[in-house]
Structures are given as C-alpha cells and as structure tokens.
Amino acid sequence: MTRAEFDTLCARHPGAVLSGPGELDAWKVGGKMFACFGHTDTRATNDDHAVVRCADAEMARMLIETGAAGKPAYFRGAWVRLDLAALDADEAAHRIAVSYDTIRAGLTKKAQAALPPRED
Secondary structure, three states: OOOOHHHHHHHOOOOOOOOOOOOOOEEEOOOOEEEEEEEEHHHHHHEEEEEEEEEHHHHHHHHHHHHOOOOOOOOOOOOEEEEHHOOOOOOOHHHHHHEEEEEHOOOOOHHHOOOOOOOO
C-alpha cells in the first residue's frame, strides 16, 4: 500500500481532515488524531508506516504479538504501527475504520453532532 492509497482511505470518513502546517502529519476527526505518520517537516518522506488506534489495548497487544502490527514509538496503550508496504487494502480499510470510529466515539456529544453522519 502506498501513502496516497492510505490517505484516500482516511479521507473517505466523514469529517476527516489532514493536519495543517506545524502539526503532526496526521488525519484527524473533530480535532483528534486517528492516524499519524510523523512530523509535517518530513511529510514528503512519511511513507513507510502509519500509526492507528485500536478499539482497546488488548487488541493492540494481540496485533503486536502476532506480528500483524508493530509497537509504535512515542505511543502507548491501544495504538499500533502498520507497515504500509506489507499492508493490504482490506486490512488498511478495517484498521482505519476502527481507529476513526474509536476516536469519533470519544468526542464530546457536541463535537460528534457537528460532524457529518457516519455512513456504513
């Protein structure tokens, strides 16, 4: 999977926005990050892996232990690193959707109401 393909999958989610200059190179919903690549200063080379959130720490631990994901630097708990070169489109779409849904569900009710509806 390429970074452009991963970005396309992220952009499909209602209210998803790519971060701006001076922020982490990340996709956000309601101002909260659901996929991260690194710093914007290195955006042109942030194309080998992405970090996404799992529904819970147990799932993240299982994915890391089975080799389906890696342990990300600087992130703890339910976050995992996905190596883009080895990632197939269906798995990427699933991991992105879980991360997006988990982060969106954690937003305040007011922030959730301001977002476009989630289409299944």
